[in-house]
Amino acid sequence: MSTLRRPAGIAVGSWVRFRGQVRGVVAVATKTVTLTDSGGDPQVVTVAELIADADFAVVDSPVRMPLPAASLLETFPDRVVEKALWWEGHILEVLHGLPPDAGEDAVPRLEYGPDRSLTARQRANAAELTSLGHKVSASTVAHRRRRYQAEGVLGLADHRPVRKQNEFGSIDERIVTAMRQAIAQGVDSSTRNGAFVLWKTGEILKESADGQGVELPSERTLYRLLAKLTSGTHTFGTASNRRSKAHGATAPFGELPAFAPGEVMQIDSTPLDVLVLLDNGVTGRVELTAMIDVATRTLTAAVLRPSTKAVDASVLLARTVTPELMRPGWVGALKMSRSVLPHRRLLDLDERLAHAAARPVIVPEMIVCDHGKAFISRNFQSSCRFLQIDVQPTHKAAGFEKGHIESTLGSVATLFAQFLPGYTGRSADHRGRHLEREPLWSLLELQEYLDEWVVAKWQNRRHDGLRDPSHPGRMFTPNEKYATLVEICGYVPVALTGDDYVELLPADWRVVNDYGIRIKNRAYDSPELGPMRRRHSGVQAKRGLWEVHRDPYDVSRIWVRDHRGGSSWVQATWKHLNRAPMPFGDLAWNHVSHQLPGATETEIADAVADLLTRAHAGPEEADRPAKPAKASKRDRRVAARTKAAGPSTPAPRPEPTEPTAAEASDEPADDAEAEETLAEVIPLGLFDPREDPWRRT
Template sequence: MGRLRRPPALGVGERVRFDGQVRGVLQVTAQAVVLEDAEESHRVVALIDLFEADGFEVLFRPERMPLPASGLLETFPPEAVKQALRVESHILEVIHGLPPDAEPGTAPRPGYGPGTSVTSRQRQKATELNEAGYTVAAKTIGNWRRRYATDGLVGLADHRPVRKRPEYGTVDPAVVDAMRQAIKEAVDTSTRNGAYLIWRTGEILRQPDREEGDGREPAWPSRPTLYRLLAKLTTGTHTTGSAVTRRSKAHGAAAPFGELTVSAPGEVVQIDSTPLDAMVRLDNGVVGKVELTAMIDVATRTLSAAVLRPSTKSVDASVLLARTVTPELMRPGWVDALKMSRSVLPHRRLLSLDERLEHAAAKPVIVPEAIVCDHGKVFISQNFRASCRFLEIDFQPTHKGAPFEKGHIEKMLGSIATLFTQFLPGYTGRNTDHRGRSPEQENLWSLPELQDLLDEWIVAHWQNRPHEGLRDPDHPGRLFTPNQKYAALVESCGYVPVALSGQDYIELLPAAWRAVNAYGIRINNRTYDSPELGPMRRQGSGVTAKRGLWEVHRDPYDASRVWVRDHRGDGGWVQATWKYLNRSPVPFGDLAWDHISHQLPKATEEELAEAVAALLTRAHAGPVPAAKSSKKDKPSKNDRRIAARTRATAPTAPPLQPEPPEELASEGPAEDEETLAEVIPLGLFDPLEDPWRRS
């Protein structure tokens, strides 16, 4: 009874015995094989005839020659490498029949020629080595050959000098797991030292509900061993260091960082705010810190807008949107080299779209399509979301505790600190450890001056600085500047920026709904009035959802005017000026007003206006010497700080009517008369007066 046999697999380079000769396989097809022949150049034999021929045998199969792992060989002692090289020469003769240094055409030695099997060669090699004084068995030669086929020269070296030790030595795995749990528990808690973590490890091991594994009690290592184990497990985690850095590393991305593909300016824009690492002179003798709110375009790395404010509010984020879609105009004192017409930006083509670009600085206009921000209350506010909807911008907040999702703006804010802020007087460093002695006593810039410096630095330095993230794909050694990248992307994607009009600035300001009374509009105890409000007085707006109230937009940093939407007309804006603007000609905002309101809770509107004006006057004049006035007359430090922070916030929205009404502008403050004593008038009782009438 016959037995089914699987035919052998043939490949090019193998040697077979056929028709009484040892022949090499030159080519293998689906039905035939091309063999070497002593009389002819080659011989073609059908596969079925080859496999059924008497005496057919596969004698030699070429093995893959492994590449030597030179890097691993450097970890072995020199003597072990020399020994491995000696063994390699013998193994190569066993595999190929010839030593590695044999000359071409050299005939194999007896016992290694054609027709000999690998097993017989191993026995022959073992015999030769034993005669040379080395005690080696044929089985050992076979093990060397197999290790050489798998690991190359490294497999022949003695691994005892470089044998890997357990990662944590002889420490019980249960102790390692317990210490890892203790380290994990310390991520979100206050920073503690190593002694607490070791104590907590022992507490975890003594918990009754802990899974024991094999049921035995783990061996408790010595204290030095525990500290060495703790050092290994806490490497790079800041477990006993900064709590902020520890949380950032623990909650960071577990997967590799991805790369966001953007191909057009404004496709993805990131926004964030951070305290500026420099002291600012807010007013005469008043020093404080401000916050920097900035926006960066991911495609071009353009720093599209940056605003300095004593405290960032949602209106600042909205104003930042307005600035990024508005051309940056040249300012007095700027050199002509900063003009857009002298830059690499496509000025002529853009000028046909917006005439304001004729006097614009060399910074592109970026219209965002999507804004990425964190969960700061400024950016997730209703006002900022409404501004994004108004400009048709996709609002995409990141995941909580994931600052790496907006890494471009995070890196940019750090770059401003190193490229700009540290050159300013009053630089404080990023924390108290880096702060010098008395930075507030240096010659500090005022906030408006510092804002102008920052704007000029952005145009002059940042937009013309080669950026590491803007490399040419075809020439990685070449870096683009943000302006160059913008010009290149405009050529490739045909980007057309659409700038905002003057009306759009007012749309970005926060809204309030108020009634238009006979005396005007009242907001936060301030009355605003204008002759254009005549048709709206005592009338409903027609907006039933707001009970007929009128939509009023205002700038919290400029309390001098508001804008009322004409719902009954064309939907335009009517500017109303504060009634007591002549008493306080300097614009001031809610910060100073709220400060005075808390001090005088029952004061009238006129008294509040006079108090705010007096506060600003006292703060601007500075402290009075003690010999000329009493302590009671001196402005307090808090008063000066509030007034200074208010003065520093200049109006952020351009008014539709830059000049105040004539009747208000013509009025001037009455000249002060010399007062001998304070007179408190007593009111007369009027029996006919309505007691319920509101003053």
């Protein structure tokens, strides 16, 4: 048999129209509703009778209160919770006639029956509690009932044990405001201690109009206030972290979505916490410049240099779009053909991957960088435009906007650098003693180890940021993530020629004279410069000068763009290359130039060659015969950094020259002439862009 259901909106406190009168609902049971009556006594009617009345309508229903925060009850002491639950049982019986633990067949007691009004029930409950030893009035029960209907069980609890206190206690708000101002003024200043902040707070109060007459609390109280206000601000930490925290974004952190390899990449440089043997006994730290792909966390390239230059960023960009070739001594397991990467399918698209190591080749679409000089330089910007790459600088002092590369550089320190001899730690407090006595690696050797570590360790290490969306418990390696995404997004090969590499080098503008081109007291010449001598290049914006590209780590040669001959490149060699066969850069040249002011070009070239020779020989023993003075510490350091920065790729032999009379004759020259005659000098390995620029030997 079907039964009528009580319509929603009828509850204790509601007003309904019934039989031509507006009546209040004082009690609601399963099948009956108790209404007020003008005659005085409440009237009990069935739900079916109430709804069937032709004049029935819900005139006004109390607004439903939001759900109470019942979870906050866990913050109260146990005795308070027990008392609140005790009160809840009595209030429920007042409201519904039955206690919460009543059985299914239980019926309300006479004093809580459906024919009794809410007021009568409250009086009955107060009398019952008083008889049990709890002195309670009917008004107290009514107050508890209203609190329960508004706040649930939480309204019945005693809030005194968990009463919220003022954030800063009884400290004057003007003192809090002044201390906040003192902390804010120190954001861009040098780091000071708490005593200065307290002193500055007092000065601000003296200068402010409303701070006159404010009595400062005890010093201990002020230090407690200072600890609360400086929490998480790095006020007494490093200045860089403090500025980054203060000037960072105030809106919720966002992240550029990256769903394809190369869609978003990040680049940065940092000092590597390792001492490197730059030359015989000369040690120093180097900088690590790296680029990471956000979508796959692939470390596409990592370069070690004594100091990061714009050309290093461009070389890093070139290595990113170039396969990492297998090196002699690397195990076969590091080959791309034996990795999870789809080598066979990629090889059909890019033949450069035939002998590649297991490191993906990723073409950047966007590079996020900071405002370092190497990354905002014209050379790096033009290189990105050449490869159609969008460069997105972060906000200043906002390192979190390129957090992926920041975290990666930190991981290199913990996963790689700390295992090397000469590890210095992240600060002077973490540095050991006598690190220079350890067997240190050279820069070139350390670069080789870093390249192998990236392929062997980093690309095969499971990354927390590469989780399967369907199965969050599973993590991918960078190679696995790349293999997954390349199936969806495809592969775009970029082949760079020798001319492309020259384009990545920094540019100068010079005039071509009869003797060639002069750059920092060095003269470069080539027979192919003949048509350019004393001629206007046609570039009006540069007053007819010719565009020259050069490698700052190799002063042996330059490349000149032939603006009138189809924009091809002409290579010019330094005239005195045979005097200093070892390649050296601007650092060594400028160092000797300052020591020999006004010296001729030949003298400077001989001095640089002698500096490198003496530095390479090392200090002389005291018991040996007297020899030319050894190089100073400054000379050895300059030579070491220059040697470390020199290129290691082989170069073609110099063109043969006409033999001298002594060489053409079968008779040997006399001893004096033999001592003065220079032996044939073969320059060390130099980069030749006309050959395959990516061939490694």
